[in-house]
Amino acid sequence: MIKDFTARLWKLGDDIDTDIIIPTEYLAFPTVEEMKGYAFSPLRPELAGMIRPGDCIVAGRNFGCGSSREQAPEVLKALGISCIVAGSFARIFFRNAINNGLLLIENADLHDAVQEGDVISVRANEYIEANGMRFGIASLPENLVEILDAGGLVKAMRHRNGVE
């Protein structure tokens, strides 16, 4: 299950759309590894190069709105993003992230309480601690926990099909 962890945060605003996360121009690159350097390039071209494995993103409302491109959560995963905390998530992005084992946490208040570069501590299914304050985490529906537990939908299907 999801473990407790701490992460350095990158702060983004409301309505971070999928075209910002990974522009269409790069979607047909053969691998996500080749795409990941272009993450967030329309908004902050330098950002992908600065993200270190284990970092997290704290954003405002409607993170991941727009396209169904699964490359969006996949490039974030490939950059080593540990989790995304946002006021809300667009629904296709939400499903895609869970299916790739990328942890998403909905919280509307954290965004105003932190600065870029701050470190947050995540206590799974309980709260996030930042700058001495605690922010509650709602628990995920059971079917999603199952997919996360399996390590993503591909692994869940492999299990179903009896391949290891």
Next chain:
Amino acid sequence: MGMTIAEKIIAAAAGKSCVRAGDIETVTLDYMMSNDGTTHLTIDMYNKLVSPHISDKDKLIWIVDHNVPSDSVKTAASHKKMRDFARENDITLWEGRGVCHQIMMEHYVCPGQLIFGADSHTCAYGALGAFGTGVGCTDYLYAMVTGQSWLLVPPTLRFNLHGQLRDGVCARDLILSIIKMISASGASYKAMEFGGDGLASLSIADRICICNLCVEAGAKTGLMEVDDKALAYLEERGRVPKQVFAPDADASYEQVYEIDLEDIVPVVAKPHFVDNVVPASECRDVKIDEAFLGSCSNGRIEDLRAGAKVIKGRKVAPKVRFLVVPASKEVYIQAAEEGLLEIFMEAGAIVMNPNCSVCWGSCQGVIGAGETLISTGTRNFKGRAGSPDSFVYLASAPTVTASAVMGRIATADQL
């Protein structure tokens, strides 16, 4: 001693009564055409000059045709630079209205003119008796600033055409056969001049295709004698010749070829050189991924009619992409009015807006590694149409269309 057409045009442009092959002359240009392939580079160089000026803006014709509509951020920036400069300097700009050489033929080229174009296929203008030749950006810049340039008067190869092409054989087959005969460098630095009793049977579209491809034999220009058909084409478009030059009977040619048009058969130029020409019948097993009907060589209404005749009531082979790209807006509208676009669309073709398309290889329609294209474009160099590991065959409009239907190289009579 007499002069060839090339010598006469250059003499007039140099203000002399007589020039000879091998002379270097300073000439005044009638037009200077430039397109989005390189104009942004010319502008960069222009802006580095000390107090630059344009000698005669009315002689500059700028045409955005290679990547239209713009397909990348880089292209968009080049186009913007070109558009802004044209606007500031009141230079005529054609954007998205066709391939540069077709627009020049439709609107500007007149017999007797000397025209520079920052594109190698500028040699096409000889179809209307103008000396057109391709130059690089530096030569273009000098001409743009001074209105003049220097020119080595080329020796001329004369081609006397006799009889007429057989049914199903095209001007494309003729010029590819000639290129094979003299090789891809057989006319380097030279002019290729066409005349003879067979000329009358060739349409203006045929002549443009022939002159256009002369550069693939290395020629500096291709020139046709101006006849009633050429004059009628001009009159229809409200233009008058600058001067009609016929070659003198005692003109001096480096070589004279007699070509019997009835001997020509459908051919293809195989990868990766334009003079690698064989009868189309020898390539019948070659499977194709894409077929292209268009370009400054073969994107005119006559070519679209020829293609439509072949494909009417038939379908493009499964998994084959058949790109049909009219050479200009004028051709596009006429093809729409004649119902040709409908025929192509019903057959499953991809009908694109007028542009250089896959002939230029960095526009829409590029081919990938291991793929094979049959094309009415100008070149089949390695990598010309996209991936360096792809293959391009050149052929006529009917052969390309028949191949699109069959999914492998075929001539129209095989359908």
Next chain:
Amino acid sequence: MGMTMIEKVVSRNVGKAVKPGDIVTVSVDRVMLDDIMMPFIVDKFREMGFRDVWDPDKVVLIYDHLVPATQVDDTRHYHVSDDFADEQGLPHVHRSDGICHQLMTEAGYVKPGDVVFGTDSHTVTYGCVGAFSTGIGYTEMAGILGTGELWIRVPETIRININGTLPSNVTSKDIILTIIGKLRADGATYMALELAGDVVDGMSVASRMTIANMSVECGAKCCLFAPDEKTAEYCGVELTDELRELRADSDASYAMTLELRAEDFVPVVACPSQVDAVKPAAEAAGTRIDQVFIGSCTNGRLEDLMLAAEVLKGRKVAPYVKLIVTPASRKVYLEALRNGTIDILAKAGAMITHPSCGLCCGRAGGILSDGERVVATNNRNFLGRMGTSKVEIYLASPATAAESAVQGEIAWRKA
């Protein structure tokens, strides 16, 4: 207690009554797979350990984002898709027939009451015929290909009633943009929209498609219109009692109900760079523009092209402004050729490109450069969507777009 439309469609699929918040597994009636996602879908399908697609007849493959190819690697997507189609015996493959969402409805792949998923967010479009359809990622698509099933959470519904008489210059694009402006970009996240009222009843299926298409821009999971005679005719089905029954019950329970007066609507634009930054076109009027794009799965249908032609007839696109028109499908292009719409558009100065996603997906079709502005009829104006992040995109109806092209600045048609 009554049910909303989405509750009825899902209940019909799972064979038991459902309510919002329920998590249920639906049997999938159709899936749409597009070229750009295909290699990823195939990889995941194999990685999951599946061998056979659950029901090849229910799978539709459409190449549209990468047609024609602009990068050499694009053709890899065709080949991966072709090979998968051959291997699995997929009968429905469209290689250059137009935009996926247009084809799914136009070619009859989606019927009222169906449950359909696609690897593209605008899959919500099929709600126009009363289907539940929504976008998913490639991993979930791979799972459906293997199992024919997907879990969903039954969404709450926002009901929007529009009654009265629309001003003559207002289109369904203005309606959906206005709704998105009211709900904001995340106002319907996880929810279904359901539209009804006189105005909706009077609308063509094409106009409903525009509204359903853009519902995802306010976060909606789907957007449903009750099937009526027009729907039945469009889908080529009989309007049975079962289909009539899909209409929401009068005592259905909604998360929110919006009552909108048709008379209050005006032509609007969505300003850079958020789809919900909506204001009356009048307030943006006079903003200088560089390009206009009419096309996409939002507004590339025959009625959109005809509306643009009505505005453009006998007029010309402003100097230095480019007008790019991309019909949504081969069928739309053919109909527009036949009824003279293309002729009007081309003569006004439009470039007509082959049916595809074109500029909307930002890979080709008219990419712009720093400081340039475009008025576009598609669905998104996100930062960098059509070029650099310094390009400004205004979304509008085809009428507003066409009028702006003529004026060279944002302008709208008076009522």
